[in-house]
Amino acid sequence: MQFVEPYLLWGALAVAIPIAIHFWHQKQGKLLPWAATQWLTESQQQQSRGIRLDNIFLLIVRCLLLILLAILLAQPILNWFAKPPAIQRIHLVQPSTSVTDNFRFELSEAQKKGEQVVWADEQLEPVSDQLTLPQKPSDFSPLRLQTAINKLDAKNTELHLYITANQDLASVPAITVPARFRLHTMPDSVTQPHGYLTAKGGKKLFINRAGKLTSSPTLDPTLRYQSAPAHSGTVATLVTYRNAQERQTVKAALAALADVYSLDLTVDERPVPNRQYELILTDQLPRKPSKQTLYIVSGIKQPIPFDNVIFTNETLTPQTSERVETGQLPEWLGEQFLTYYGLSKSKKSLSQQDLKALFVTSAKPNTQQEAGLQNALLLVFVGLLGLERWLALTRNA
Known part of the structure; x- marks a missing residue:
């Protein structure tokens, strides 16, 4: 079993609260002198040594409630019976002659292996064997790149991204990529001539x-x-x-x-x-x-x-x-x-640290599977809560 927010499982430590309250509540009793005690025989007197747990079943129910609440907040994902999915390797390429020339060997090898090599645009147009640009290449931007990535199956994809590491990428706060991700970049300082x-x-x-x-x-x-x-x-x-x-x-x-x-x-x-x-x-x-x-x-x-x-x-x-x-x-x-007139200062390439901060991995769980498990746990939680209230009222505890 996996959890979307595993750090919330630390909340299960709150199970110590009802246990402490239980023992504290037992110490609230006071000894009262009773004149008839002397008439009781020793066989009728019960010696109490150590710690005695009263209403043990109610205590267990309350502890289970807190543990189950922590599990619900951690959003569990049940994948015991799920078959491991087939991972598809996809190569996403920026529509640029300099990029295809720089990574020609890697892209050609990927095509020989039968892996999917597509342009980083909304249509995800396949790259030809000659690595020629599309007839009508669209302007490359971080938003177009994010749109292309969103069309991929993030859970079952190993994404290889080929781009130029220029400052235009940093115009957005972050670019979300699949968990299996590898970035191939090249500097952009020598690709375009300067104007004058x-x-x-x-x-x-x-x-x-x-x-x-x-x-x-x-x-x-x-x-x-x-x-x-x-x-x-x-x-x-x-x-x-x-x-x-x-x-x-x-x-x-x-x-x-x-x-x-x-x-x-x-x-x-x-x-x-x-x-x-x-x-x-x-x-x-x-x-x-x-x-x-x-x-x-x-x-x-x-x-x-x-x-x-x-x-x-x-x-x-x-x-x-x-x-x-x-x-x-x-x-x-x-x-x-x-x-x-195109004489603005040349844009420096993004550093590896900047690129690492820009591309954020995201693993999206199966929402239907997650919702079904959480609904079942929620029903169990409601049932235990009702049982706890009934026990507390009937036993005055």
């Missing part, structure tokens, strides 16, 4: 290995970058605010950003006809947002769902924004701009 922008004077704006934004004529030779810049040339910027102080504050922040990182920014306060703007900062909702433009909208409490529209409910003035008051506005604007 062109700046004034032939310089390039990029994130170096130390994670610092750098403006230099040459890229960091220790990292791999994209073959072409994410944006080259002048960054056409439109700054339109109804509040003149907010407009001046934002223009000053953009000037500081351009001066520090040699960004080639041209700032307009009014839209110029037939000019395509890469960056628009405003306090008004865009009616028809262009997909080629990054919008930073301030003072809006009800944002609209667009990937290229960033909202802040602050009015960007020193009196109304802590970000402006502390001088963090240029840095914040730069982060939004760099993230939009």
